Amino acid sequence: MRQYFAIFILALILVFSSCRTDFDTVASTGDLKFSRDTVYLDTVFKNIGSSTYQLKVYNRSKNDISIPIIQLKKGLSSKYRMTVDGMAGNNGKIFKDVTLLAKDSLYIFIETTADITDANPTDFLYTDEIEFDSGVNLQKVALVTLIQDAVFLYPNQNPDGTKEKIKIEGKDVDGFYLNENDPENGNELIFTKQKPYVIYGYAGVSENKTVIFEAGARVHFHANSGLYIGDKASLQINGTASTTEKLENEVIFEGDRLESLYSDIPGQWKSVLFANGSMNHNINHLTLKNAVVGLDFKNPYNNITIQNTQIYNCVEYGILAQNAQITGENIVINYAGLASLSCVYGGNYKFTHCTFNNNWSTPSQFSVSLSNSLTGAVPESNALAQATFNNCIIYGSSTNEFNLNKNSNSPFVYQLNNCLLKFSSSSTNPLYQFKTDTEHYNNIILNENPKFYKPSENKFNIDKTSAAFAKGNQVYLIPLDILGIARTSPPDLGAYQSQDFPK
Template identity: 30%
Template sequence: MRFVLPLLLVLCCLMALLPGCEPKEDLLTTDSSAALEFDRDTIKFDTVFVSVGSVTKRLWVYNRNSRAVKVEEIGIQSRPGITFSLLIDGDASTIVRDITIRGKDSLLVLVRATIDPTPNDEKPFLVENDLRFRTNGNDQQVKVVSYGQNAYFHNGETLKGNMVWKADKPHVIYNYALVDSLSTLTIEPGARIYSHAGAFLVVAGSLRINPNYRPTGELKPDDRNIVRFQGDRREALYTETPGQWGGLEFEASSHDNVIRFTEIKNASFGLLIFNPYNRQPRPKVTVENTVIKNISSAKLAFASDGLALEGAGILGLSGDFSVRNTLLTNCGEFAVWGVQGGVYEFDYCTIANYTPEFRRETPSVLLSDGIKINGVLRPAVAPRFTMRNSIVWSSSFLNEDELIFVNGEQYASNISISNSVLRTKLYTAGPLSQAKNGNILNPVEGPNYLFKSTPSRFRGKMYSYELDTLSPASNKGVPLPGLTIDLLNRPRNPTTPDIGAYERKTP
């Protein structure tokens, strides 16, 4: 044992003289051939509204070498009219220096762009730049491509007088835009309205969308004269994503509202009349040749009135709706929800509430004569419901009844449905039976499908609710005075029109 201690001392001295051992992946290489690799060669931003900025894009940078490399500089130059910013390892800058990437490791670079206004008003303009990497004297680039577009911005704005929203530039709403109670907002054909998360267009006065537009021929779904409302996220991922913004809200003082040749999509609700105390005369909204789709039906809270309601494509609290040649689809809770009175008129409408984005357990159409405000049940006010030449349908296996009238026996005389296709088991018999007046109840689909392409038949994203060749809704309508065109401005059959928003094209 007397030799153990001297031996340990000798070993310690020898170890002190040995060179330090580092993991191979931490050892730096200065070889100029030690290039980086990237998960893409181009960072593409979808259209960025000027002065607002874009979403953040990610770029993964890989060091495939066995040894570490020191990136001497990562940078991107801002140009006149555009500002870029980088976020690397928590540092925000346009240039970052001396970043070490271990062997066989990676680095995440975040890129953001802000574009300033230019004289180019309507068309998007292209802005290109390079994200540069210098490693051991070796320069590499990743292209950065952005499309910018000028816009009119409405941030918590109150609109007074007779205002016109032109179609020369998009309109972007932040928080809200409020049409004053003594004012009228007219929206021109082809206008594009993009709303930020949670933003609303609130109408205390009058809203008139495409009030005088008269198309001269058949419209295509992407017709440039259609007014379109959607969220302000422009990436392809958000093209058909529900719940990105609030919706269009009409206050108790609102009046003379007309919505024509319009698309409203990707909102929490589509059209809301908020008149919970049944103020007279009730607000009215006339809707023609419109598509309302991808409605998340997120719960809406009205703190001042103690109300919490799910959204809907069309939601009325003591309000009147006249709806013609209109499609409602992919509404997460209700396509139509009316409470405490109101008049609901649907002519040549298709409520095809297929909901591939949601697990829906509610009926597509729900009407009730009562409502609770601050926990107190308000006096019942019977709604009036009229439907002609329309479709109420879905593929929901959870719901055999897509049409419900709460306390309907109390206002049965106010309900009139004729020449319509309905999915209902509840109203095949009894005092509210709809097995009359030319209605078609619960037709068996296949081989005579109602529609051309639905989520139950086609798993893609593009669905068509035009009638299938052998649809049971074909030529089962009756002519309605003054309604001679369909949603796409095609002429209706003058003697035996089709049921629903679309008239089937003849060969």
């Protein structure tokens, strides 16, 4: 009997619970609140998908509500797509009878893929609206995206469906050689500022060809892509000084994600790789960022000139030089997982008025590393004929930012003149006797703070309070700094002439 009574009570509970109205909804009355009234999806290249952006929708009322419709104003033809609380709706465009509980919220995630022809021809903006409900209860949130036209360079597809490949260091990689008579793009060996360029795979420069980047050129590399300067090929980067922070006259190499989220993420593309036997390279006013290795020199044939160049946020190296000959002036490098500047397997180097810094997040990286050896090479050592640093700053977040790896089987010649250097640990190693070894070190400022303006933002300007102020030697003077500002006498150390910082 007690068993039947218990079943009876359970049945009553189920009946009454099924009659609860806790989750009954009322129609939306147009009182929704939003985390923003306009969603800007940043700039995208034509036909390249954007990142995903978020809109939060709030129900501030005491009632559970039903929103009859959430839709894009342009409907199924819209180039935007959404998910609403994880639901895909009708092709990501139209959602019906969406429930939103009292004092609760829901998330809408928005993306776009649009062509330049979809945008307004006067301002290249593609716009739409998210509509909530209709009639007197209609509420809207605007969507805005800037669509940027570009020249796209990529490997062709072979008849068998595979991609075109080129050989780099003995390996076949997705890539193509730039064509000076391309039927669609014209001369692909000359990069202008008329449109940005987007490169997929490795863009190669073939033997006896020269690739030229004119002032203001913008080059965006897709993931795992890069630029390959082949045997007997040359690179000429002809940027000039800019007058604004937009760097309008710089040549800029970076990834192809334009959203602000990606502005400082390392490793978005591979490298500018200089092959064994490449020759006659001149680089002026280049800004390169977010690569794996920025400039990668593998036994180039003759001298390389690098001037007024900035390299940031590389997973491994800013500059990796293997048995190279480099003359560098007004170079700034920061954030590299292994070393900002690494010169291996010997070579011949002269750097003047450069700022080598490394604020990578681990304690094991260097700003400058020099070596006359290379693991696995035959022979494994090679002469470091010269490595001279004049009026430079070598600094960063590690205890020691200067590394020497000497193999006694080959010459190892180096000298630092009027440099600010961070090397905080005491060492009995004869390579690091900064105060007593006058053959290798002259007028070294050791472990004093250069007081960079904003190093976390890659702004390495200094002012009169810096330990690098007026500590340079006039003998090594480069008349203009990296910004084109005249240096005073005696000059400051590093790539920047001192100025008063903005208040």
